[in-house]
Amino acid sequence: MNAIKLHPLKKLEIILAGEHKQFATDLLSRAGVKGYTIVGNLSGKGNHGMYEGHLMFNEDDALIMIIAVVPKDLADALLDGFQPFFDAHSGVIFVSDIQVCRPTKFVAAYPYEMARSQS
Template sequence: MEKARLYPMKKVDIIVSGERLPFVRDLLARVRVTGYTIVPNVSGMGHSGFYEGNLIFNETSSLVLLMTVVREEQVELILEGLTPLFERYSGIMYVSDVGVSRQDHFVHRATDSDPS
């Protein structure tokens, strides 16, 4: 049995309005991110004051938190892709060091629709 170990990676948290989520998802696909988690209806306190999430109108009118774990070289690509969005709209990206136990889950695999 192989000794358990953790592999160093980067956790990226992105908070944007729900209407900007398709842009972020497309960017992550282009950067070849293998997975992410989306938390809708986010509330919190920030630069603009308190924001209370609600779904009165629809999911695109609330804030969403998108969390992913990536290789270090992908972080800069994500930041470059998000910079134009952050220059025009509100949003933020946090990056932190993490260790993952199943590194193979974070490697892009070619599929029938992906010729690479």
């Protein structure tokens, strides 16, 4: 039986106001992120109490989460790139260590990038 080979990467979960979606996706694209998922109309509780997603009319007023999977060195660069934004705006980035079975879906120059990110 063949075991699935897993490769370590970082998952970024970027939560910010929908009005800033273009800024965030532009930054990700310029950094070379191959893809991401956007989840809209988030609800939850934070420092300012409950936040309800807006299901109609204005997506810019709702919170969104952008999920991206990248090598460690790119995650570090993206965090540096987002820092000035989060100094001036609300939101948060969660960073998790993950493993994926199809690294070519997330890393442009695999295996070179993977070898470089593991050194």
